[in-house]
Amino acid sequence: MSNVIHIEEEENELLAKVEEISGETVTLCEQCGICTTSCPMAEEMDFTPAGIMHAVKLGDKNVLDSKAIWICASCFTCTVRCPRGIDLAKVTEALRQIHLRKNKDHVNLEEVKEEEQEENLPPIALVSALRKFTG
């Protein structure tokens, strides 16, 4: 893995898209990290909440394939504590939306095993996966 991030013009598309869907200004983030240590799930995440914000700012598309956006429990603690008043839950939701709209890992409910539902599958992922059928 290279330590260099080449920022190309098209990388800004992710930022613009996330800001459009979420209605939030991601560039407002000052990277203080309050969200991360307010987050009950941050320890399990591959991108910390502040890391997600940073990735979106830079247009790093890896964040779309992160586990973090599905681990997010939408508890809103980050949102109520953000000193810049950014609604991080909306930003994360926007990332999930972008991912879902690609219809990549389509979930066939019949194929989801019962034990998966009970143990490993984050409920938010299931809800989100089904949401695209409800419009």
Added chain:
Amino acid sequence: MTRIGVYVCHCGGNISDVVDVEEVAQFASRLPDVVVVRSISHMCSESGQKAIIDDIREYKLDRVVVAACSPQFQGSTFEKALIKAGLNPKMVEMANIREQSAWPHYDIPDKATEKAKVLTAMAVEKIRKTKPVEREAMKIGKNTLVIGGGIAGIQASLDLANAGFNVYLVEEKPSIGGHMAQLSRTFPTEDCASCILAPKMADVADHPNIHLLTYTEILEITGSIGNFKVKLRQKPRYVDADKCTACGECEKVCPVSVPDEFNLGMTARKAIYLPSPTAVPHAHVIDEDACLGIVPLRCGECAKACEANAINYDDTPKYINLDIDTIIVATGFEIFDARKKPQYGYGRFQNVITALELERLIVESAEGHFIRPIGKDIAFIQCVGSRDKQVGNLYCSRICCMYATKLASLLKRADPSRDVYVFYTDLRAYGKGFEEYYRRAQELGVKFIRGRPGELQEDPETKKVIVRVEDTLTRKIIEKKFDLVVLSVGLVPSKGTLKIAEMLKLPRTSDGFLKEAHPKFRPVDTPIEGIFIAGTAQGPKDIPDTVAQASAAAARAMALMNKGEFELSPIKAIVYEDKCDGCGECIDACPVDAIKLNGKASINAAICKGCGSCISSCPRDAIDLKIFSDEEIMAEIESALKDKKENERRIIVFADDMCTYTLADGVGTAKMGYPANAFIIRVPSSSRVTPKMILKAFELGADGVFLGECEEAVSPFPSTLKVIKENVEKARIALKEAGIEPERIQYSPFVTVMFPKFVNLIKKLNEIASKEIPEEKRRKLHVLEVIE
């Protein structure tokens, strides 16, 4: 019949390379009342001014128009020339044909020349209506009220007193000294705070020109500059400060203990106490709320113990009335209440304290008083109550980075085995010597970690504080137990600041602190004449900035008082008494409370700022401005629209002097083009433009009207934008009734650098105005007005 001389300036080619100055001069010679016209290479030069002076004498001119550059640039030059020639200085008007014609329209010289002619005609028509304004001055004495006895109030008082002015220094607490007296050392030099402050406090007490009024609250302030009436109430001290030797025998026998506010409640004091070790006046005081009872006397032990016989249980409050000429508000700050961030556990976790508490711990322990353990592992959390939308404080408190660096350094130096962390978001070491001081702290081994904890937890057994924080530079979550967590709390306006702001009607900025008259050029003035601000009442700042500002405020007050008289700006509202029926509508319209009703409205010229917000509120047209009068502005409007050709469109732009006019000058200087059919009329504030004026402009042929005004934050006048909005709404309704598009009236706030915004808005309005308004619709406006 007036006699006018018109002078067209070439500006050494700046104007004459674009504008046909001879054609403008020819045109001017045909304007009414014009007796002599000259075109001269440099009007502002010695010879240019001499031409004016000679002509005034030879042709008996009583008015002068100089068609040259911006009046903001050379206006005062020509006013002085008129004074030399024995004319009233207000009898000169400048047509701004450089910034408003030759420069912005340099690429369309024909249009620039046409515009220059109209601008010159506007100036001639305006000056014909100008009435001489006599210089008005008021007597002013040498008495200053300084409110607040912290370092700002102390410095301002000493400066004024040393310069020979009378100072009344009022402090609500029993001693002066403020927050600085509580601090350990000052950054970045690490001077002992009370050691450098105490001599200044003593100077205040000894100074023959300073009347120190401690333990005193302000009940009421009325009046205006040169004539403030101040009512004070001095609380009974029950100890004669002159007799008291501060020996402390009384304290020993006093049976009542209460939390000591000087140590933020971490220690106890008696009901009779010395407010601080360096208190000035250096005398004890009885806290009447804590004392067992004075009337009737319940205990009386302290009087028995007092050898100096200083205790007087019969003391009563004193009511004091003062006549004051100027006021300096130095009411200071309070620290942010950390309980408002419950996730940090302040007040619940015994090992979470504020930085101010740590200051006191360090001072007390240096003097051998043990209050509580400090421990080995210490964390500072920055930005508590600052830069935080969740508590409503968006601002940076400016001092916390450096005081945390200082406290961390002091702790580390006192015991190098300590592990000291500072958790920050952005470290701001902006001041003189600050960066070097930050570096020294890092050399000492203080660990600066970039991250702000979301919450703190207390280990139920050890009572240690668990800090979890994202190290945002490595994206790892750090967890560590600390013996002590210090919250670097921000600054908020003190209750005294809020109280005085309300009493004096001083505006505040969105952060809650007092607003200065201009953020760049009048940083210690308030919009109210004769009232100045110093120190943290104006916003968070460190001690050197506070002292500098206090000296500045003192100097500004001296500049007003030193001459013994105070010249009033000639831009003032006046009431025509014959028209006024005393309805009082104008009173609420005035943003500075300058209008009183004594049967009829009367305006206090010392308070009035001349914005003209009151004018449109008057249903009987009984209010006007002395300069920029209705008559003058109407003459400009008429003349700007005169001889409008068919298929030609014209736009009137009202520009407030402080922002929009300066901005338009800047746009011109930058040679940014905007429609050449936009004619700018200078006003003190666009709030003086009444709906009637706007409609009259349309009736006379305007195709669009624009009103520009200072943004609230930099405006010299409070709340004028509200008035403008109301006036525009009224005028738009009338346009609609006449069948004319209401969007032909536009307004916008500006600051002086918004070049593209100005150009774009004028262009946009010009597009809206491009459609012809049929004559019968314009006539309808006239009918509407007659009906009204």
